Amino acid sequence: MDKLTDEVINAWLDGEATRQEGERIEAAISASPELGMRVARLSRANRLLGSAFAETMSGPIPQRFEAILRQPRRFAPLESLKAALSGLLTPAPIMAAAASLALGVVLGGALLAGSTMAPGIAPDGDGRMIATAPMAMQLASVASGVSEGPLRVRLSLIDEGGRYCRQFETAGASGLACLDAGEWVIDTLASGASAPDGAYVMANGSADPALVAAIERRGVRQVLDSQEEARAIANGWRAPAN
Amino acid sequence: MDEAGIRFRAELRALIPRLRRFGHSLTGSVDDGDDLVQGALEKALLREGQFQVGSRLDSWMYKIMQNAWIDQKRSAARQRQFITPMSDDIVAVGVDGRRDFDAKISLRQVRDAMMQLHPDERSVLALVSIEGQSYREAAETLGIPIGTVMSRLARARLRLVQAMDDVDPDSEKG
Numbered sequence: 001m002d003k004l005t006d007e008v009i010n011a012w013l014d015g016e017a018t019r020q021e022g023e024r025i026e027a028a029i030s031a032s033p034e035l036g037m038r039v040a041r042l043s044r045a046n047r048l049l050g051s052a053f054a055e056t057m058s059g060p061i062p063q064r065f066e067a068i069l070r071q072p073r074r075f076a077p078l079e080s081l082k083a084a085l086s087g088l089l090t091p092a093p094i095m096a097a098a099a100s101l102a103l104g105v106v107l108g109g110a111l112l113a114g115s116t117m118a119p120g121i122a123p124d125g126d127g128r129m130i131a132t133a134p135m136a137m138q139l140a141s142v143a144s145g146v147s148e149g150p151l152r153v154r155l156s157l158i159d160e161g162g163r164y165c166r167q168f169e170t171a172g173a174s175g176l177a178c179l180d181a182g183e184w185v186i187d188t189l190a191s192g193a194s195a196p197d198g199a200y201v202m203a204n205g206s207a208d209p210a211l212v213a214a215i216e217r218r219g220v221r222q223v224l225d226s227q228e229e230a231r232a233i234a235n236g237w238r239a240p241a242n
Numbered sequence: 243m244d245e246a247g248i249r250f251r252a253e254l255r256a257l258i259p260r261l262r263r264f265g266h267s268l269t270g271s272v273d274d275g276d277d278l279v280q281g282a283l284e285k286a287l288l289r290e291g292q293f294q295v296g297s298r299l300d301s302w303m304y305k306i307m308q309n310a311w312i313d314q315k316r317s318a319a320r321q322r323q324f325i326t327p328m329s330d331d332i333v334a335v336g337v338d339g340r341r342d343f344d345a346k347i348s349l350r351q352v353r354d355a356m357m358q359l360h361p362d363e364r365s366v367l368a369l370v371s372i373e374g375q376s377y378r379e380a381a382e383t384l385g386i387p388i389g390t391v392m393s394r395l396a397r398a399r400l401r402l403v404q405a406m407d408d409v410d411p412d413s414e415k416g
Binding site: 005006007010011014016041042045046048049050051052053054055056057058061062064065066068069071219221222 | 251254255258259260262263265266267272275276279280283284287288289292349350352353356367368370371372376377392393395396399400402403406
């Protein structure tokens with residue numbers, strides 16, 4: 001017969017042993033007072049452990065915890081965020097390509113193919129895509145939902161790492177830019193389809209999966225409401241308090 | 243607040259005594275444990291949208307607390323020495339058929355013995371022996387294989403028994 005290991009004896013004490021193991025242990029205990037003592041000592045240690053840390057199991061819940069639970073909800077559940085995103089990106093003519101050219105923000109096909117870098121975006125030494133002025137200025141200053149200029153911001157959020165991110169659209173593309181050490185880094189760029197009249201529509205009219213995936217990957221600590229966003233714009237997107 | 247938000251808070255509230263006990267058993271202090279609970283509650287509310295409805299809220303909370311505790315210990319970078327592994331023959335030490343297993347040992351001494359354990363072993367013991375998690379649940383909470391739960395648990399209990407023997411006047415071996 002195999003040696004009864006401590007693992008097996010513990011599993012039996014914890015109700016995790018198979019019936020076969022249990023029978024083996026019970027038989028072994030009957031045959032060996034020494035084993036019986038060993039099991040009894042383990043069992044006693046376990047029992048005392050439960051009593052030793054029972055102090056917090058009774059009595060009122062401390063006020064500091066009640067206060068936390070009373071705080072209003074500030075953070076949008078991811079599911080509702082996804083719904084909000086798909087709602088925001090329903091097909092709609094948004095902006096003329098000419099306007100974006102005027103600002104030098106051309107995203108989309110050429111950039112995604114990697115053949116030409118758009119004037120509004122430049123690579124940095126680490127291979128990241130960085131928004132250059134004036135796109136960076138637009139990202140820093142435009143309120144969500146305001147339709148002026150070629151860049152339209154849909155949503156501002158703080159990710160799990162505490163960085164501000166803005167979901168934007170421009171002619172032919174939508175993307176997510178996140179502020180990192182003073183630079184708006186393009187996290188994700190998804191191409192949209194151009195309608196025959198030049199107006200922009202999202203392919204299939206819903207949130208691009210790449211965008212949703214990017215937001216899921218970063219995690220959402222907080223979606224900014226319009227007041228919070230206005231404050232962030234006013235104070236130059238200083239790092240949010242943790 | 244919507245119904246899901248209210249329910250989430252009610253479930254968190256109901257868990258608080260157990261979370262405090264877990265914090266106490268990890269840190270050895272009710273106050274330090276409560277600091278872990280507070281951080282975990284705040285984090286849980288921040289991540290409310292990430293909680294998968296239908297999964298175990300207690301496991302999720304234990305995991306948040308455990309991770310925060312390990313982070314704290316790392317950042318404190320205290321070079322505290324934990325007792326070194328014992329040889330296998332320790333199981334035979336002190337075995338004496340005449341011993342009285344209801345010997346007087348104070349619960350404070352049990353807590354002290356718990357604090358002598360390596361943090362990894364203490365976590366497993368707290369989850370399984372105190373919080374009543376199954377091996378599978380503890381493995382998921384700690385992100386380790388079940389086999390590792392079993393071996394850590396065996397080592398932890400062995401050390402606990404020995405530490406308790408050391409302070410138990412009735413366990414003097416003649």
